Amino acid sequence: MPETTTDQPTRKAGGAVVPVLAFAGIVVAVMQTLLVPVIKDLPQLLDTAPSNATWVLTSTLLSGAVATPIMGRLGDLYGKRRMLVLSLAVMVVGALVSAFTDQLLTMIVGRTLQGFAMGAIPLGIGLMRDMLPREKLGSAMALMSSSIGVGGGLALPAAALVAQHTDWHALFYGAAGLGALAILLTFLVVPESPMRAAGSFDLLGALGLSAGLVLLLLPITKGSDWGWSSGTTLGLFAAAVVVLLLWGLYELRVKAPLVDLRTTARREVLLTNLASIMVGVSFYVVSLVLPQLLQLPTATGYGLGQSMVVAGLCVAPLGLTMMFTAPVYARLSARYGPKVTLITGLVVIAIGYGGGLGLMDAAWQTIITSVILGAGIGLAYSSLPALIVGAVPASETGAANGLNTLMRSIGTSVSSAVIGMVLANTANNVNGVAVPTMHGFRVSFLIATAAVAVGLVLAVFLPRAARPAQHTQLRASSEEEANLERAEEVLRGFRGRILDAGGAPVARAKVTLIDRRGRQAGATVSAEDGSYALAVPAQGAYVLAARAFGHGPLASSATHPGEERAVALDLSLPGETVNA
DSSP states (O other), X not given: OOOBXXXXXXXXXXXXXXXXXXXXXXXXXXXXXXXXXXXXXXXXXXXXXXXXXXXXXHHHHHHHHHHHHHXXXXXXXXXXXXXXXXXXXXXXXXXHHHHTOOOHHHHHHHHHHHHGGGGHHHHHHHHHHHHSOHHHHHHHHHHHHHHHHHHHHHHHHHHHHXXXXXXXXXXXXXXXXXXXXXXXXXXXXXXXXXXXXXSOOOHHHHHHHHHHHHHHHHHHHXXXXXXXXXXXXXXXXXXXXXXXXXXXXXXXXXXXXXXXXXXXXXXXXXXHHHHHHHHHHHHHHHHHHHXXXXXXXXXXXXXXXXXXXXXXXXXXXXXXXXXXXXXXXXXXXXXXXXXXXXXXXXXXXXXXXXXXXXXXXXXXXXXHHHHHHHHHHHHHHHHHHHHHHTTSOGGGHHHHHHHHHHHHHHHHHHHHHHHXXXXXXXXXXETTEEXXXXXXXXXXXXXXXXXXXXXXXXXXXXXXXXXXXXXXOSOOOSHHHHHHHHHHHHTTEEEEEEEOTTSOBOTTOEEEEEOTTSOEXXXXXXXXXXXXXXXXXXXXXXXXXXXXXXXXXXXXXXXXXXXXXXXXXXXXXXXXXXXX
C-alpha cells in the first residue's frame, strides 16, 4: 500500500501561490476553447475535409483525458510542482508546433501536446492541499477548480477578437506566451510540496487506462460523423468496455495502482465523480448553444445577428461569474459543507436553464442566462475538489482529483456529442447549409436540465461528512477553529515523539497508521521536536510504521481503547518502542 509523508498541509505557501496556480489553470483551460471562433473555417484553413478538421479538436480532448489522471499520479510520486511545470512546458511546445504550420497532421500533433496540460488542474489542487491552511483551502480549491470554466469563458471573446483582426496562428503564439509566463511564475512563487507517495509508477495501468479512454471517447466524439450504429462506433465501445474491465481487474491486484479503485468505490468518491459528469454535461451545453444563437442572422426569425466578438462578450460573464463565485463558495461551504454547496449550485444551474428557455430573444437576455449559469456552475465546480480531498488520503490527492477532472471531461465530451446530434437532427437545410433551429436550442437546454436533475439526485445521497474521521476537515472558517478541530482529533488517536537510537528527536519522519486489515488509516510527519499526532477512525489494534532519512524503518503494534483520549506512544528509530 502506498505511504505518504503527511496527511496534513505544510502551511508554508506565500500569498501569491493561489493566484499563480489559478492563472496556470486558466491558461490550460484556454486550450479547450481556443479554436471555437474558427471552427467553421478550419477545413479551408487546413485545406482538408470537415470530418478531418474535427481531429484538431478531438485530439486535444483525448490527450487531456489521458494525461489528467496520469499526471496526477506522477505528481503524487515525484512532486506536484515538477509535473505542473512539465505539463505547461509540453503545452507551450504544442502551441508553437501549431503556430508554425498549416498542415493537418502537424496541427493535430501540436493540439495533442496542448491537451496534456489538462493535468495541471488536479496538480494545482494537490499543491494547495499540501501547502495552505484549512481556513484558506476551500476558496483556493474553488478558484482552481473553476479555472476550467473561467479560462474557457474568457478565451471565447479574446480568441474571437484575435481571429477576426489578425492571422489565426496568433492564437497559438498568444497561448505559448501565456504558458511561458505561467511556468516562470510557478518557478518564482510556488514551492515544491514535500509530500510524496511511496511506490513506483504503474506503467501498465497507465497504458491500460489510456487505451480504454481513447476507445471510449473516440466514438463519443466521432459517433455523429461515423454513425452511431456503425460497426466502427459499436466496435470501439465494445472494445472500451473490455479494456476498462481488464484494467480494473489489474488495478485491484497491483500493489501501487495508478488509481486506487477501492478508494474510488467509496460512496462519497463514487457519487461525487458521477455528479461531476452531470456538471460537465450542463457546463458545455451553454457554451455550444448561446454562441450559435447569437451569431445566427436575424433573417432566420430567431437569430440575434451578432458578430463573433460580441457573441464572445455575451458569453464571457459565464467565466467571470464562476471566478467571483469562489469566495462565496468558501463562506457557504464553511457554514454548511461542500455537499450543501454542490446541491445549491445544481439548483441554480437548473434555474438558469429553465429561465433560459424563455430568454433567447435578445443579446442582453443571453447575458442574464450566462450570469445565472456561471454562478451555479461555479458553486458546483468549487464543491467537487473539497468533496474529493475530504474523502481520500493526501497521498492520493493528485490522482483522485485527476480522476475527478477526467469525469468532468467525459461529461463535456458526452454533452458535445449529444448536443451536436440534437442540433444537427433539428436543423433546417437552407441552400445546402444546415441552420440550427430554436427548437434544437430549447431541446438542448432541456437535456442540460435533465442532467442537472440526475446530478441533484446523486448529490442528495452523498454522506454529509464526506471524509473519514482521520482526514483534514475543510470547513473550518478560522485558524482557531482549525486548531480546535485538530486538538479534538488528537484526543481520539495516538501521539508521541520519534526518537533516534540515542533518544534525540527526529524531525520530518514519516509515520503511517495501518489497521488490522493492512490498509492505511492515517499518516503524518513528525514536527521539528519529533512530535507527531494521528487520529484513529475507531478503536482496535493498529500498527504504527515510522521511517526517516538515515534511519531504518520501524513498525510497532498498538491498541487504541476507543476512549476520548490520546494513547501516548514514542517510537525509537530504528529499533524498539519506548514507553511514554
